Structure formats: C-alpha cells, structure tokens
Amino acid sequence: MDPYNPGSLAVQEKAGVRHLADHVARSIGTGIRPIAAAFLELQPMLVLGAADADGQVWSTLLTGAPGFVRATGPHTISVAAPLPTSDGTSDGTSVGTIALDPRTRRRMRLNGLARPSARGFTVEAEQVFSNCPKYLQKRELYAPDTTTPPGAPRHGTALTPDQERLVRAADTFFIATAAPDGADASHRGGNPGFVRIDSPTELSWPDYPGNAMFLTLGNLETDGRAGLLFLDWRTGTTLQLTGEARIEYGPGSTRTTRFRVRRTVETPNASPLRWSHPEFSPANPPLPQDPA
Numbered sequence: 001m002d003p004y005n006p007g008s009l010a011v012q013e014k015a016g017v018r019h020l021a022d023h024v025a026r027s028i029g030t031g032i033r034p035i036a037a038a039f040l041e042l043q044p045m046l047v048l049g050a051a052d053a054d055g056q057v058w059s060t061l062l063t064g065a066p067g068f069v070r071a072t073g074p075h076t077i078s079v080a081a082p083l084p085t086s087d088g089t090s091d092g093t094s095v096g097t098i099a100l101d102p103r104t105r106r107r108m109r110l111n112g113l114a115r116p117s118a119r120g121f122t123v124e125a126e127q128v129f130s131n132c133p134k135y136l137q138k139r140e141l142y143a144p145d146t147t148t149p150p151g152a153p154r155h156g157t158a159l160t161p162d163q164e165r166l167v168r169a170a171d172t173f174f175i176a177t178a179a180p181d182g183a184d185a186s187h188r189g190g191n192p193g194f195v196r197i198d199s200p201t202e203l204s205w206p207d208y209p210g211n212a213m214f215l216t217l218g219n220l221e222t223d224g225r226a227g228l229l230f231l232d233w234r235t236g237t238t239l240q241l242t243g244e245a246r247i248e249y250g251p252g253s254t255r256t257t258r259f260r261v262r263r264t265v266e267t268p269n270a271s272p273l274r275w276s277h278p279e280f281s282p283a284n285p286p287l288p289q290d291p292a
Contacts, residue, residue: 003028003127005181008218015253017212024211028129030075036108036128037071040099044068044141044273046079049096049176049185049227050114056242056263059176059185059229060084063271069099075125083114083121095123096176096185102139102275107131111182126182135189135208137171137278139233144272151268158200158261163239167195167203167230171278176227177219177245186216191284200261203228207247207255208285217255220245226259233278236271239264 003025004012012021032040046062046069062068068080083093092113100107112126159167167173172189188195188205195205207217220226224244231238243262249255 004213004215005179005218005222007179007221007223008214010221011214011217011247012212014249015212015214015255017214020212021214024213028127030125030128032071032074032077032110032125032128036130039101039106039108040069040071040077042066043099043101044144045100045271046081047098047100047174047185047187047229048084049174049178049183050084050093051178051183051225055225056227057176057178057183057225058084058227058240058242059174060240061174061229061231061238061271063273072122077110077123077125078117079120079123081120083116092124094178094182096183097123098174098185098187100136100187102137102278103141105133105136105138105281107133107136107187109185111184131187131211133281134210134283135281136187137189137280139278140276142274142276145236145269145274146272148269148272150270154264154266154268156264156266159197159264160200160266163264163266164197164200166232166237166239167197168193170195170230171280171284172231172233174229174231175216175245176229177216177223178225179219179223184215184219189281189284191280191287193287194284198258201243203241203259203261204256206285207257209253217247217257220247220257228259231271233275236269236273237267238270239266 062081095114226245228241245259
C-alpha cells in the first residue's frame, strides 16, 4: 500500500523527488518498535493534530509526567490526557501526533485513529516513522512550574500585537493538516523571523528542504485546512491558530506556505514545562537579513 496520498504524490512530482520519496517510504510502518516505545515513555509532551466538531483543524499541546504517553502494544499508544478535539465520528477520530524532544533533537510521528479510554485516549497507529533532526533547536528542560495554573484562554479572529511578537520570535512551530486518508502533525523550524507576519490575519514561511515525503504540503494540496501551534518555551504560553493554508511555488524549487487566520486561542501558562534558550540547528538557513 502506497503511504502517500495523491496530494503528496503531486507535490513530489513538482519537486522532482519521486525517486527519493519512494526510498524514504520504506521508513514508514504501522508498528511501534521497542526503541520507539522507549522514546515515547521519556517524553513530557505530545503535540496532537485533529479536526474539531466543526471541521476546523487544530494543533494542541499535551503534557504530563514521562510515561503519560506509552505504547500498549505493537500498534497502539495510550495517552493520559483528554482528547482535545473530535470530529464526532463513532469509529474513531483521525489524529496526527508528533513527539519532539528538544533535549536530544529527536522526533517521532504517529498517525491513526483515536478513541477515548479510561486513562484519556488511545491511538491505533496507521503510520509510524521518525524524522531527521533538521531544523530542530536543542533545549534543556528545567524543573516544571507546578504551582501556576493555566490562565483563561483568550479567543480572537486576528493576531494581537503581543501575539505578533511571539510569532516573529518563534524558532519552532507545529502544524496540523488533514486529508481524506487521515490527519498529520508536523514541525517547522528555523531562525527567529522565518515566520513572517504579512498582516494580523496572514502568515507565511518558506518551505525548507526536508525528507521528500511532503506529507504536510501534500495534505494542503487537496485540503487547505490547517492548525498552527506556537509555544513560548520560557513561560508555557501557547498560541493556537486555525485557518487555511496554500502553497505558493516560486522560481526553481522554492516554495512558500501562506496561512490565513480564522480563529486564535492564546492560553497563558498552558504548559508547566520550562525550557532553556535554544541552541540553533546548524541546518537552519540564514534569513535574508542575516549575514550569510
């Protein structure tokens, strides 16, 4: 069975990397290997992408003591947290998850069907794979803030000036997308400023060369719904955006993703985790204003 949907295949053809994508596809499986299970049990956070009951796609940060995410079988993980979004289906909610460890610059993605459980929810894996450490910033984990509860979520339809500053300073964000064959959660990284604010309701960022799978861009090729998650690593504040994204193809192999904001949710102290300033990835391309 081809792990790529028609959208991913189309983007791979445009980029001229079908042969490389076929090779990389061998790394995509449905089973959770022991080394992947061990990695999951060490993680204090998991990012989940899914559509809500209205069909809007969100990217959500889940946190807990290591072990709150664990493999319960060769094809299933259990998460000790509430399932944040649901599309209302009775046979399971399509979700994408990414476990990213800034301490080791490792990440693992698992996509599948989520169902509520006594512990929180489970995900039956349909795709499991690891990614290279490109564009991952290294951070150290400090002691969590267990005394300050999350603040009340602040809802909006456009970025505030403070939210714009958070986005401009970001070196990392997460993106959730959807397609007929399921949901996906991925990561984007670069030097601060790689995400541009074109207006209070419009963001854009360059698509840096990756693993040639084009799972995120492939989903956007056929379904523009997307959810972004920005995290203030020092304070635990999260900024969630939902809207639509499209790919703009430039000269040569350049690509830009343009995102239009529909709704915003900012939650102060949403995460108790506190992280150090980053050690930037050597793979981060210099920004136009940076000295080369």
